[in-house]
Structures are given as C-alpha cells and as structure tokens.
Amino acid sequence: xxxxxxxxxxxxxxxxxxxxxxxxxxxEHNRLYWYRQTLGQGPEFLTYFQNEAQxxxxxxxxxxxxxxxxxxxxxxxxxxxxxxxxxxMYLCASSLSPGEGGYNEQFFGPxxxxxxx
Amino acid sequence: AQSVSQHNHHVILSEAASLELGCxxxxxxxxxxxxxxxxxxxxxxxxxxxFSGDPLVKGIKGFEAEFIKSKxxxxxxxxxxxxxxxAEYFCAVNAYSSASKIIFGSGTRLSIRP
Numbered sequence: 001x002x003x004x005x006x007x008x009x010x011x012x013x014x015x016x017x018x019x020x021x022x023x024x025x026x027x028e029h030n031r032l033y034w035y036r037q038t039l040g041q042g043p044e045f046l047t048y049f050q051n052e053a054q055x056x057x058x059x060x061x062x063x064x065x066x067x068x069x070x071x072x073x074x075x076x077x078x079x080x081x082x083x084x085x086x087x088x089m090y091l092c093a094s095s096l097s098p099g100e101g102g103y104n105e106q107f108f109g110p111x112x113x114x115x116x117x
Numbered sequence: 118a119q120s121v122s123q124h125n126h127h128v129i130l131s132e133a134a135s136l137e138l139g140c141x142x143x144x145x146x147x148x149x150x151x152x153x154x155x156x157x158x159x160x161x162x163x164x165x166x167x168f169s170g171d172p173l174v175k176g177i178k179g180f181e182a183e184f185i186k187s188k189x190x191x192x193x194x195x196x197x198x199x200x201x202x203x204a205e206y207f208c209a210v211n212a213y214s215s216a217s218k219i220i221f222g223s224g225t226r227l228s229i230r231p
Contacts, residue, residue: 003160004160031217033217033218040126040223040224041223041224042121042207042209042221042222042223042224043161043207043219043221044221045217045218045219045220048217048218055217056217056218058218091161093161103149103166103168103211105163105166106219108160108161108162109160110160111160
C-alpha cells in the first residue's frame, strides 16, 4: 500500500501524559498536513510542512503541540500534558506542491484516534 | 475568515432517490471548492473539485456539483443514489491565496435504505 500511513491507529492515555503520533506520507509528496477531527465535525487544519519547513500553524496548535518533519519525509506530532479536550482523531495528509488553481489534491491517512482519560 | 456550512447533518434516502446536499461557504476572494467522502471504515477521499471554468463539475461515482458564485454555494447532487453511497460527505474550501489548508464543513451523514 503506497498511501499515507499513520501510527498508531488508536491511543488511549491518561491526562497529563505525553503522546506522539507518526505520519508517513506518499513518498514523492513534499507537502504534509496535520488536521484534527472531533466527533460530529469536519477536519480542522493544524499545520503543514513543505519538505522539512513548517510553513503554517493554526492557532488551534497550542504550545503543548509540536510537529516536526526532520528529513522532509515522515512527520511526528507530539502533544504534551494531554487534556481531555485533546481527544480527537488526528489526520495526516500529503500532497505535491500546488499546481493548477494553486492547489494539489491532499491524500489523507486513516488517522490516529486519541482518547484522553 | 473562511468558513463552510453544511445545513443537513443527517440525510436518509431510499435507493434510487435523488440526492442534493447543500454547502455554502464564506470567503470573498477566489476559492477552490471540494467535496470529500468518507465511507465507513475508510479514509477521506476526494469526490470532486472545482478550480475554474465550467461551474458544473463531475466527480466519481456519478456525483456532480454546481458552483453558484452569487450564492456562495457548491451543492452536491446525484440523480439516483445506491446503498453503497452510504457515507459521510464533507464540503471544503481552499482560498486561492492560501495554497495549503483546506477548511471543511461539519459533514453530512448520508444513510441509504436498501
């Protein structure tokens, strides 16, 4: 399977613990995005990378959240001191740099479902 | 700020019925518009997109959408639904000036009775 993969698929943690998620994009894609989806809502943009550079961060991304893409391939999203409000599905997507229309299709992974107890 | 409104949270139809899901967006500039679909247990995938040109766009599986600029709308349609169309449908917008993030609506859950 050459699609976007995410690990783990599910994570249960206790409030106050740190968690880290990994995303492996489609290999030739230089852009990587993180979204968060809560129950009954659509995905909300968190941040994106072009190669290893983090180019935009949403104000949703509090200082407890940090994302990296050190070699321009896989990315990690870490949440420190988790809170119950962090419970959500964390989605990763990847794409090529914008083409026609200033956009290129983003391909989504299966997501990591985080439950904070 | 950009936003997307999907007014139908849950739609229930019988097979062969016609479908129209409403979507309105809020943004004054040039936009790219999308419909994404998430089938049960599967990833989000692109159903169709509008960049420019013909405001009536056709996507996969017989779906189409019409961009009406004056109404800031991008409604999704299908003349005859099938049981396999049961899924969650998300309308989304990307501002032309922001070639990165997509703003999603809250989604419409479509249930098809066999």
